[in-house]
Amino acid sequence: MKAVQFSQYGGPEVLRVVDADEPHAGPGQVRIAVHAAGINPSDGMKLRSGRWRDRPIPLPSGIGVEGAGVVDEIGDGVTNVSRGDAVFGYGSNMMAQYAVLTHWARKPEGLPFDQAGGFPVVVETATRILAQVGVKRGQTLLVNGAAGGVGTAVIQFARYHGIIVIGTASAPKHDYLRGLGAIPTTYGPGLIDRVGELAPAGVNAALDLAGAGDIPMLIQLVGDPSRVLSIADFTAPQHGAQGSFAAQKNPQRALDEAARLYLAGVFRVPLEKTFPLEQTAQAYKLSAAGHVTGKLVITLATMSG
Ligand SMILES: NC(=O)c1ccc[n+]([C@@H]2O[C@H](COP(=O)([O-])OP(=O)(O)OC[C@H]3O[C@@H](n4cnc5c(N)ncnc54)[C@H](OP(=O)(O)O)[C@@H]3O)[C@@H](O)[C@H]2O)c1
Numbered sequence: 248m249k250a251v252q253f254s255q256y257g258g259p260e261v262l263r264v265v266d267a268d269e270p271h272a273g274p275g276q277v278r279i280a281v282h283a284a285g286i287n288p289s290d291g292m293k294l295r296s297g298r299w300r301d302r303p304i305p306l307p308s309g310i311g312v313e314g315a316g317v318v319d320e321i322g323d324g325v326t327n328v329s330r331g332d333a334v335f336g337y338g339s340n341m342m343a344q345y346a347v348l349t350h351w352a353r354k355p356e357g358l359p360f361d362q363a364g365g366f367p368v369v370v371e372t373a374t375r376i377l378a379q380v381g382v383k384r385g386q387t388l389l390v391n392g393a394a395g396g397v398g399t400a401v402i403q404f405a406r407y408h409g410i411i412v413i414g415t416a417s418a419p420k421h422d423y424l425r426g427l428g429a430i431p432t433t434y435g436p437g438l439i440d441r442v443g444e445l446a447p448a449g450v451n452a453a454l455d456l457a458g459a460g461d462i463p464m465l466i467q468l469v470g471d472p473s474r475v476l477s478i479a480d481f482t483a484p485q486h487g488a489q490g491s492f493a494a495q496k497n498p499q500r501a502l503d504e505a506a507r508l509y510l511a512g513v514f515r516v517p518l519e520k521t522f523p524l525e526q527t528a529q530a531y532k533l534s535a536a537g538h539v540t541g542k543l544v545i546t547l548a549t550m551s552g
Pocket residue numbers: 287288289368372391392393394395396397398415416417418420434435456457458459478479491492493494534537538539540541542
């Protein structure tokens with residue numbers, strides 16, 4: 248099969264499309280014919296550092312942790328899915344014609360494969376951090392770095408739960424944030440005054456998705472460091488804020504909830520751009536530039552809803 252791999256650590260330019268052995272579903276797993284696979288900034292970090300969670304990544308290695316496709320092999324003990332079912336979920340080496348999933352949910356009819364391939368990471372992250380920061384219906388949440396993949400999911404889930412969301416992005420993306428239900432403002436110097444005008448009664452919690460050194464400013468805005476949480480700034484705990492830097496061990500509930508909310512018409516993931524497998528390196532270059540709106544996705548097969 249065709250797969251994207253790297254044989255040395257570095258930037259996206261080290262990624263190559265190669266002929267690779269097909270993977271097979273182990274116990275509790277399924278294999279899919281991949282139709283779409285989502286790009287995540289953390290893939291690029293693993294590629295560059297050669298490490299993940301303090302362990303070296305053996306070479307050669309594939310890339311990508313989320314995708315959508317059609318089940319074509321079922322591992323021992325799996326009873327909730329059949330060959331031919333369309334699913335989306337978490338796996339490994341997803342930028343390939345075939346990949347193995349460890350967690351999945353049935354893709355709702357009408358949800359395009361390319362969008363579904365970008366669901367898992369943003370859905371798991373958004374549901375985890377909204378629960379962890381503890382913001383409630385009627386309260387106001389500030390989301391710093393709101394126009395990317397995770398922000399797109401956070402805004403929609405928060406709005407669904409009756410939370411008022413102020414989101415930061417550069418000015419050209421303010422209509423995008425409004426379309427998701429957030430009140431937009433720009434990030435950077437002066438944020439405290441701008442948010443003060445938008446929320447005179449104050450904000451109850453803040454999520455930092457940007458990792459751009461804004462934790463002290465977010466703490467000043469919220470007034471309570473424990474109601475500030477970052478997924479991208481490892482210094483957050485040093486300021487008394489929360490850090491959430493690892494996915495839940497079992498993301499099944501988040502995947503099922505995403506499918507349910509898509510069907511209810513309250514959740515979608517706009518795609519900035521899709522790329523064919525051969526252009527995976529270009530997709531990671533665009534991701535590394537740090538200004539993606541929604542998600543970037545690699546597409547592999549003729550797709551239908
Ligand atoms: N800890 C975890 O569990 C976890 C899980 C998922 C992701 N992450 C991390 O969280 C971060 C966000 O992930 P993502 O997938 O949403 O990334 P993404 O889609 O690449 O996010 C890009 C967005 O960041 C915004 N941005 C860039 N510079 C900014 C700044 N200085 N202040 C505010 N916003 C800024 C951009 O808006 P403009 O174009 O308007 O600048 C853009 O829309 C990444 O660092 C990722 O690695 C962590």
